[in-house]
Amino acid sequence: MLRFGAGSSDMRKILKDDIFLLRLKLIVIMCKAYLHDYPMGKYRREAIIENARSVFDLLSQISSEYAERYGHIFNLQTYAESKGEKNLYFDVFQQRVHLLAVMAKALAEGSPMGYFRTKALKDNIDSICEVITFNSNVGDIKFLKVA
């Protein structure tokens, strides 16, 4: 039997906060795959739209305390010293995630992109990935290149 996921001593229930972070990382991968011109298809488009909606819904349910609880995975310390500053930068982070959800939904629905929208998408992804210290190389996920 193959084994995936958390180590035995780290196993626990998945919380709503975990779901948010998982969905955020998934939407980053979805957008990066789009930027790499990987094939979409009907179900991938549906999945992107659904994930964008879920990220948006979950975003409204988390607070700046999230950054405190998960400080070890948020790179806000690089930018913020005081708790007040951390809250400010987390507010900006939340807006960026909101924007990413909007961008993902738009590209999945076939909205025209163009150079500047593509650049804005890349820049937003880079900023978000800096905060959540997520280094996803979609090139390693070869099955995304086929549909």
Place this chain on the structure above:
Amino acid sequence: MRIAIRSNVKIAVVDDDKLTRDLVVNALMYCVNRDVLSFENGFSALAYLDTDKDSPDIIVSDVDMPEMNGLALLESIKKKWPSKICVIMSEDPASEKSASDLGADAFLAKPFKITDLFNIVQKYIVDTE
């Protein structure tokens, strides 16, 4: 090296927790670019497997569910359709041995990463030549 997603592959996700179920369905649907079935409990999943001649080839199921838990579902599936791939999810370390004893193909320990789901897809759904 040629890569292809197995044609006509059907996947089902069984979990009474909607947030987790929807996430796994969403991620798998995106990976394989095909519809993914979802069930809230083992009974409805088993009933579907019993009646549908094009039933899922791969079942990803949580353990802790009311009425019929994932281990009971696993046991039923492996008894009737031993070739179906069963991936068992759980937050309880004790479930791992039980899943193995009952013939699970894989165990997905919670909390998991998105890359864990990708690795499952790579292992069971992608053909490489």
